[in-house]
Amino acid sequence: MAHPSSPQNLEDLRRFQFERVLNEDPLTHSIALLGSLAKDGQDRVQAIIRLEKTALEANNAARYFAEDGVVQRVDLEESTDIYTWLFGWFGEERERDVKINVICPATETHIRKYTKQSQVVVRETPELYREVVSAYIAAFPPSRTQWVENILNGLSEQSKILYSDKAFLILPDMKWDLKTISSLYLVAIVQDRSIRSLRDLQKSHLPLLNAIRTRAIGVASDKWGVGEDSLRLYVHYQPSYYHFHVHVVNANYEGGILGMMVGQAHLLDDIISLLETDASEGDGVLQRMTLTYSLGSHHALLREIQKHKGKST
Template identity: 30%
Template sequence: EDQSHKPLRQDPSRLLALILTRGDCTQRSNMPEPSDANKRQKPEDAAPAFSDTISNFAVEETLRFEAGGRLAVVLGKLDGRDCVLELKQRAALADPRALEDALPKLKLTLTNHSGAEYSYYAATDPTTGATYDLEAVWPAPERLVQRKRPAEICVVEETAEAYDRVVRPFAEAQAAKIGWIDAVCALEKERERNLHACDAFVVNVDTKWSTHGPFDADRATWRGADWTRDLYLLAISKDASLKSMRDLRGPDGAGLCRAMRAALLRCAADVYGVPATKLRVFFHYQPQFYRLHAHCTRAEHTNPGCECDRAHLLTTVAANLDLAPDYYARAPLTYKLRLGEKLHGLLSAGA
């Protein structure tokens, strides 16, 4: 069999506890013969990279530094050869009971507050020296408590009939409980987070963007700041009849999608220096709260809300409404639900 186009296999004996790789493992057999310094060791010649110190490692470049330093990948030289270190920070506490015992001792510094139920802190355990980014939700709604619990997941295909019969009444009941949204849209709350306001919607910094710099600082200092890597903006409709993308219709709905997307991208570029080519703009279905809102995050930012069964790009939604004005009144929509949450129970009972 011709092996000329197959990559050389990585030598498993060289994957260490720090997931450390040495040498160039991407050479192909039809490339020039590597020098002796870059030839892979045979398994019988392999040896651990370090003994009890790392002092002979010469740093060249930090390739990745993520999650506040909890994950780092560093490139350097060891004995004149390439060496890559991957470091993952271990948890300071070994089990839930130890964490529960430590909570009353934590020293907190408020770093951010949403103006509603979300507040954020830098927390330090004086006993262990461990530090935490702490998010507190108070008072915590029942739906949020359910979302935070471990649960079995099931996939639901919601037909137009199931929406009209079960989901629409549920969404209307939930929408009646979020009066705070109107205060945000009227700039009575979270005014310091507001980036844009017009007759149809507002654009705010999402409360999930916990690393955002001080809101009382000069906004010119926000542009290009390190923490813009976590960019998270939200466009919220002022129209209470729009609970989700299911309520969008025809040219008006398509126009709202395009206007929201344009405003989010403009705010990201003008305020934070993040170009449109680095961003995704999408609706959630089902949404976290029932007032139409669009999310804007960096393309490399991944979380469960970015998955294909929940995120719907505004460009696609607008195009679907161009093709069929009542597309989202008729289309089946597939999404995940947690077993035991209220909507799952309603859909199961109505099946």
């Protein structure tokens, strides 16, 4: 039997008096609200209401963008090269329901990337990097980073840039909705095209890395009140694209865990510390290290590594 104060319909819920937000979780798309409820003739009692967006149903897949489909309205957020981002509504009177990311035209590489696959652990020795991975990175199609070039050359997303100088710029990452502070997600992109990945970093890059750290922390603090102790700054290896960039994420963003897997994410502070202990000449510590990470079973780099191992056995 329901408690006398428990809401039974929309009319009961409209009597909810909001007090404060208890929690917001971008990963589960939910928010918990504290307040009070009362029915006619009753004293108010404390209540928590948790709102969570329902999962998208696979059986609606063919109908999402049909004439009479699920998505009823979209607003364009940004479009650069082959990448477009929009927000969609399932009804005119609703809050925006989904962020829609479009890649068009999509290559086979994109298809492999977004297809569910098992993970394979790779131990990348300096030799494996020199013999296989470096060549793979060098052959990375320029079209895959054209959207980065568009930003760096002032052709797109200029209104979003939060900081810019001759060495790098900072702007919101496309994953962030620009509203939810707990999921704050920025990216710093360097101008130096010769730094393709973590492996290219040398002690001489310390001024650049320290400047990115300082400016990113300053932007997050000045614009959104997110302090240094509430930020994670990290670099992916292997990254999704080979133009050096640093992720700047609210430390409370649980959705960021997907990009913080062991082996893939390297904290910027740790990278700086490693380089500070390094010699100034010859191969640096990041060229001498063995790096362990995982790749999807469909990843083109994994195929090259396995092919190389087959030749050496």
